[in-house]
Amino acid sequence: MYRYDGYDATMLEERVAQFRDQTNRYLEGKLSDAEFLPLRLQNGLYVQRLAPMLRIAVPYGMLSSRQLRKLAFISSHYDKGYGHFTTRQNIQFNWPALEDVPELLAHLAEVEMHAIQTSGNCIRNTTTDQFAGVAIDEIEDSRPYCEIIRQWSTFHPEFAYLPRKFKIAVCGTQEDHAATQVHDIGVYLRKNDNGETGFQILAGGGLGRTPVIGQVVFDFIHRHDLLTALEAILRVYNREGRRDNKYKARIKILVRETGLDAFREKVQREWEQLRGGSLTLTDAEIERCKSYFQAPAYKPLEASPESLRAALAQDVLFASWYSNNVTAHKRSGYAAVAISFKKTGYAPGDVTEEQLNALADLADRFSFGEVRVTHAQNVILADVEESELYNLYQQLADDSLEASNLNKLNDIICCPGGDFCALANAKSIPIAEAIQRQFDDRELLADIGEVSLNISGCMNACGHHHVGNIGVLGVDKKGEEFYQVSIGGSSKREAKLGKILGPSFAQSEIPAVVADLITVYREQRLDHEKFIDTVDRIGVDPFKKRVYEKEQ
Amino acid sequence: MAILINTTEKIPDHWTLIQSASGPDVFSALRGRKALLPLELFLSDEEAAAAQFSAIGVWLDSHQTLDKLEDRLSSLPIIALNFPVFSDGRAYSLARRLRRDLGYTGEIRAIGDVLRDQLCFLERCGFDSFALRSDQDPDDCLKAFKDFSTSYTATAVNDTPLFRRRG
Numbered sequence: 161m162y163r164y165d166g167y168d169a170t171m172l173e174e175r176v177a178q179f180r181d182q183t184n185r186y187l188e189g190k191l192s193d194a195e196f197l198p199l200r201l202q203n204g205l206y207v208q209r210l211a212p213m214l215r216i217a218v219p220y221g222m223l224s225s226r227q228l229r230k231l232a233f234i235s236s237h238y239d240k241g242y243g244h245f246t247t248r249q250n251i252q253f254n255w256p257a258l259e260d261v262p263e264l265l266a267h268l269a270e271v272e273m274h275a276i277q278t279s280g281n282c283i284r285n286t287t288t289d290q291f292a293g294v295a296i297d298e299i300e301d302s303r304p305y306c307e308i309i310r311q312w313s314t315f316h317p318e319f320a321y322l323p324r325k326f327k328i329a330v331c332g333t334q335e336d337h338a339a340t341q342v343h344d345i346g347v348y349l350r351k352n353d354n355g356e357t358g359f360q361i362l363a364g365g366g367l368g369r370t371p372v373i374g375q376v377v378f379d380f381i382h383r384h385d386l387l388t389a390l391e392a393i394l395r396v397y398n399r400e401g402r403r404d405n406k407y408k409a410r411i412k413i414l415v416r417e418t419g420l421d422a423f424r425e426k427v428q429r430e431w432e433q434l435r436g437g438s439l440t441l442t443d444a445e446i447e448r449c450k451s452y453f454q455a456p457a458y459k460p461l462e463a464s465p466e467s468l469r470a471a472l473a474q475d476v477l478f479a480s481w482y483s484n485n486v487t488a489h490k491r492s493g494y495a496a497v498a499i500s501f502k503k504t505g506y507a508p509g510d511v512t513e514e515q516l517n518a519l520a521d522l523a524d525r526f527s528f529g530e531v532r533v534t535h536a537q538n539v540i541l542a543d544v545e546e547s548e549l550y551n552l553y554q555q556l557a558d559d560s561l562e563a564s565n566l567n568k569l570n571d572i573i574c575c576p577g578g579d580f581c582a583l584a585n586a587k588s589i590p591i592a593e594a595i596q597r598q599f600d601d602r603e604l605l606a607d608i609g610e611v612s613l614n615i616s617g618c619m620n621a622c623g624h625h626h627v628g629n630i631g632v633l634g635v636d637k638k639g640e641e642f643y644q645v646s647i648g649g650s651s652k653r654e655a656k657l658g659k660i661l662g663p664s665f666a667q668s669e670i671p672a673v674v675a676d677l678i679t680v681y682r683e684q685r686l687d688h689e690k691f692i693d694t695v696d697r698i699g700v701d702p703f704k705k706r707v708y709e710k711e712q
Numbered sequence: 713m714a715i716l717i718n719t720t721e722k723i724p725d726h727w728t729l730i731q732s733a734s735g736p737d738v739f740s741a742l743r744g745r746k747a748l749l750p751l752e753l754f755l756s757d758e759e760a761a762a763a764q765f766s767a768i769g770v771w772l773d774s775h776q777t778l779d780k781l782e783d784r785l786s787s788l789p790i791i792a793l794n795f796p797v798f799s800d801g802r803a804y805s806l807a808r809r810l811r812r813d814l815g816y817t818g819e820i821r822a823i824g825d826v827l828r829d830q831l832c833f834l835e836r837c838g839f840d841s842f843a844l845r846s847d848q849d850p851d852d853c854l855k856a857f858k859d860f861s862t863s864y865t866a867t868a869v870n871d872t873p874l875f876r877r878r879g
């Protein structure tokens with residue numbers, strides 16, 4: 161993974177010192193709340209009614225065992241012994257006291273971590289595929305480019321006060337694991353006919369109140385032009401994005417109101433100014449960044465060794481875990497393993513101090529000392545020897561981390577919701593738990609197969625409900641918590657937004673509604689058809705009918 | 713009265729800011745001064761202003777664009793960009809466009825809600841003088857330019873991004 165050099169380390173120290181000074185001035189009354197607000201947000205700190213929260217950046221999801229142990233330390237010293245993996249590959253802690261935050265940030269800096277630009281109206285942490293570097297269908301490893309974007313966007317002086325937050329995702333695989341099309345900018349690695357690497361660039365995607373799929377602004381640009389193209393889009397957005405209405409301030413609204421062609425033209429005009437200038441990338445820089453993401457010291461190993469086959473034959477629970485949580489690896493004899501943080505009874509994405517330490521140990525023992533956080537709030541060990549999988553599984557079982565529900569109905573993506581978040585209309589964690597309890601049966605889950613179920617506590621859509629095969633959104637109905645249900649969403653390559661079924665439901669009704677949806681699917685599905693494909697084929701009506709017929 | 717600084721010290725302010733609601737009728741009362749005219753007034757009454765003032769500069773509000781000024785830049789010794797509120801980031805891009813794309817070499821001044829914690833990035837976008845909001849401590853503000861010793865990306869202070877400087 162990327163390692164800091166003297167420049168990175170110095171700038172991070174300077175940032176910690178800067179925020180320490182800003183916090184002191186705020187506490188002395190020299191900065192007003194409004195003036196301090198963007199400063200603390202751009203250092204990851206929310207001060208809210210229910211629970212203050214610090215969001216720490218995990219650049220493109222990668223964590224070393226050393227960093228995990230530091231996060232465990234932070235969870236016990238500054239939080240109540242746990243943290244929360246977010247849907248943007250970051251980690252959040254609640255309850256840090258404002259005056260402790262500069263100290264906390266100094267701790268993070270010791271392990272090359274920070275909370276810079278994890279919040280506020282600026283360019284946020286760049287996200288990517290959790291299988292980058294190991295995926296079979298990879299065009300090229302996206303992480304060196306994520307790092308290039310991270311550096312360009314960090315402390316970018318022109319874009320610290322954008323109309324609204326700005327999120328970039330990079331995808332280097334055929335199948336999209338990064339929900340790239342619903343980001344303000346989506347970057348797809350591409351090869352042209354000559355085999356040269358470049359990028360397709362989308363802009364104007366996003367979830368929230370007005371969900372939109374991004375549109376192509378650059379069909380193919382040379383790899384050297386990555387930063388000039390991004391800068392051109394950002395500059396148009398910074399100048400022309402709406403600032404009169406917070407709900408219309410995202411770039412998706414600018415693209416829509418300007419019209420795609422006119423928007424493209426404006427970007428093109430900016431790009432002409434920037435293209436060929438000093439921000440043009442060099443092969444030397446691309447190679448330098450790539451050097452941090454070299455393949456680890458893989459051994460030459462045979463694929464699916466005898467010991468693995470024997471274990472699979474003799475232990476059904478292991479076999480079930482294997483079929484759900486293990487993904488093929490581009491190196492023979494290795495596998496990528498997902499550790500599910502969706503055990504029934506635990507809030508999705510929550511991770512305890514012990515688990516953080518356990519993850520660090522697992523990473524050291526099985527996967528070259530590194531893990532990756534996914535946007536589905538799970539954790540990946542990317543480079544596990546197949547012959548070690550059974551040992552790993554047994555260790556996970558000891559650590560209570562063996563849930564074998566990856567991509568299954570109860571692998572729920574869920575925002576913190578009304579239990580923690582001041583913006584929430586409704587709670588989300590209890591909904592997730594009720595659904596998990598309803599479907600807490602390995603065979604049933606296996607029969608239902610792959611379904612994504614995403615829950616957001618309000619329109620801000622941190623739980624990505626629009627792109628869940630089943631989406632649940634908390635709404636406020638005359639002061640009571642209700643839930644709107646949609647189906648048919650997807651964040652895969654052909655991203656789609658779900659369709660709302662109809663009137664919203666009370667909290668207690670949701671498990672039964674999900675059960676009805678699943679029943680219709682199981683009745684109607686053709687051979688091997690996934691839930692999403694059945695919805696696509698038969699449409700929303702049969703589901704709607706079943707769900708609402710009891711009420712009529 | 714705003715205190716004016718550059719990136720190293722307090723400096724005297726020689727310019728008189730003409731408010732945006734003003735018309736050419738105010739010119740004679742300010743005769744002989746150096747005037748910072750709002751963009752619309754400059755565009756409509758440049759000649760009348762030239763007859764009264766010893767020098768003319770222009771100031772823009774954050775929603776305005778440089779389109780109508782582009783071919784006049786060489787005659788303007790100063791352009792001021794207003795921050796109606798410090799969190800309105802449009803002027804950062806205006807300054808960048810002026811300095812980098814249009815090659816403007818005159819003074820670019822930040823006016824309005826200009827606060828300590830934005831100064832470092834303002835300098836990096838091409839601003840070189842800062843009319844501080846009246847409650848700001850100028851000595852403390854001068855420290856802000858040293859918040860960061862370098863930058864990852866290309867800036868007005870150093871157009872060579874870090875990736876071209878790393879050894």
Ligand code: SF4
Binds near residue numbers: 578582616621
């Ligand atoms: S979706 Fe709403 S409730 Fe959930 S974390 Fe985001 S802002 Fe909070």
